[in-house]
Amino acid sequence: MRLVQLTVPTGKRETILEELDERGIDYVLTDEESNRGYTAVVYFPLPDPAVEPVLDELQDVGVDEDAYTVVVDAETVVSRRFEALREEYENGDVETDRISRQELQSEADSLTPTFAVYAIMTIISAVVATAGLFLDSPAVVVGSMVIAPLIGPALGLSVGSVIDDEELFRESLRYQIIGILLAIGAAAVFALLVRVTNIVPPGLNISTVGEISERLAPDLLSLVIALGAGVAGIISIATGTAVALVGVMIAAALIPPAAAAGIAIAWGEPSAAIGATVLVLVNVLSVNLAGLLTLWWAGYRPENLFSLGETEQRVRRRVLGLAVIVLVFAVFLGAITYSSYTVSTFEENANEEAELLLSEGEFAEYQLLELNVIMDESYPFIGPQRVVVTVGGPPGEASPELADRLHERINQHTDEEVDVQVRYVGLVER
Structure with a gap:
């Protein structure tokens, strides 16, 4: 709800009051003195969606932008005529809840x-x-x-x-x-x-x-x-x-x-x-x-309704221009997203290959402790640079063949060769 305070220009008092009466709007009129040719101030409550059309109609009958108009929040309005006014303007669409163009x-x-x-x-x-x-x-x-x-x-x-x-x-x-x-x-x-x-x-x-x-x-x-x-x-x-x-x-x-x-x-x-x-x-x-x-x-x-067509064309051009630029940037972000997806997929595949290899008979004595994929710094399209595989097994040295097999199987999942580093940790049973 809004309370509108409007200065009444000289010679426009009857016109404004008639407009408010036709709309079924309650108002209070006070006589004022002004050095700008205004003789009174009229106060009237309005539902939110009624502010814009009512002010536009008052402007059509002679209240120009030089008039002193104040729109403030009204916490409560108790009036049967106001309830009827609310039913007239509040029809449940998006324009019901929005403030006026002026606000x-x-x-x-x-x-x-x-x-x-x-x-x-x-x-x-x-x-x-x-x-x-x-x-x-x-x-x-x-x-x-x-x-x-x-x-x-x-x-x-x-x-x-x-x-x-x-x-x-x-x-x-x-x-x-x-x-x-x-x-x-x-x-x-x-x-x-x-x-x-x-x-x-x-x-x-x-x-x-x-x-x-x-x-x-x-x-x-x-x-x-x-x-x-x-x-x-x-x-x-x-x-x-x-x-x-x-x-x-x-x-x-x-x-x-x-x-x-x-x-x-x-x-x-x-x-x-x-x-x-x-x-x-x-x-x-x-x-x-x-x-x-x-x-x-x-x-x-x-x-100004006469400028509606021109404004609509201008808004359409700006929307189209912004949409095209955003689309270009979205393609760029999509490429980065795809790059991140391939990296994530590679890491998952590398981990799976390491687990499969260590489950084979000749390497059954080893177990995968950790696998880290080290990324390069070629932002924004980062990619895997090195894979560090930490393997645990019996005390001593790891099988020399293990590193070669891990390198071969992990690199099946990337277009560019990635270094594979194997770290061996001796495990002692207690």
């Missing part, structure tokens, strides 16, 4: 801080995320998402496109581009500082840190996260629910991979930075694409 625009503006605050908070969140990645601490990484001010620009671009507010669109686009550059740059500078001051162990292999490595070789599930964040973000802003929590979800899709890209740059591994950078780009584009589609589906349109 949506204000909400998108309010979620975007000033540029100085946005830049500072983005840098801080990127630095905190970088520290969390080095510490391999999911809790610290989540903390970095909470302070990231990304929800406003991420959703403002979609809102500006759909309601034909090109100024909001351009500002949100600029914020997003600068935000990505700031996040990656701040992470790279901080990671370089950490490296040269030996805060982390010298010679640290970043691929061995779980929180970092998973973002250097992302897969298609990352795309699902970004699309979900975009849809949830728009639904939350359009219905006024859980906006802060969805902001954390959007930050989850952008800040940690940006920090991982900065770390890879600081470590002088540009190939490792490719996967994380692609993840950042595909996520931000997917959030915008999902936002555009969700807003249009929710029924938001520009205020």
Whole structure:
């Protein structure tokens, strides 16, 4: 429910009141003095889905954008006429629960801080995320998402496109581009500082840190996260629910991979930075694409119906452009996913071959203790580089033939030859 406070322009009092009476809307009128040609203020309650059509109709009868209009939440309205009004506008579809176009625009503006605050908070969140990645601490990484001010620009671009507010669109686009550059740059500078001051162990292999490595070789599930964040973000802003929590979800899709890209740059591994950078780009584009589609589906349109056709064409072009770019990146992520799948399959096959070989009669005295597949560092398309097989058996030396047979059977499952190293552990029965 909303309470609308509307200033009445000189000469429009009777017209506005007649419009409200025709709609069956209860109102209270107070006379006011103003230096801008307004003689009164009218207060009237409305169900959420009625705000946009009623304000549009009042604008059609002469209430222009210069009029002072305030829309606030109303906790409770007790009125038979209001209940009838609710039954008229609340028909159970998606437009029933959404806020008005006017409120949506204000909400998108309010979620975007000033540029100085946005830049500072983005840098801080990127630095905190970088520290969390080095510490391999999911809790610290989540903390970095909470302070990231990304929800406003991420959703403002979609809102500006759909309601034909090109100024909001351009500002949100600029914020997003600068935000990505700031996040990656701040992470790279901080990671370089950490490296040269030996805060982390010298010679640290970043691929061995779980929180970092998973973002250097992302897969298609990352795309699902970004699309979900975009849809949830728009639904939350359009219905006024859980906006802060969805902001954390959007930050989850952008800040940690940006920090991982900065770390890879600081470590002088540009190939490792490719996967994380692609993840950042595909996520931000997917959030915008999902936002555009969700807003249009929710029924938001520009205020001026004469610009509807032009806006619809522009939204269609932007959706098509974003979809094509996201599809290209999705193919790239699909290739990484397939690479990870082949590695996982190879590891499973290698383990199975080792167990089968050791179950044969000539090697029955041995048992498989552990099998590790060591990956190369050719990010983002990593592959097996070496297989270390730990075998236990009677005290003494292992059969020389065992290593050759393991090498032969394990390499049947890979296109490129992989080194196989056998470690023998003598077992003593007690």
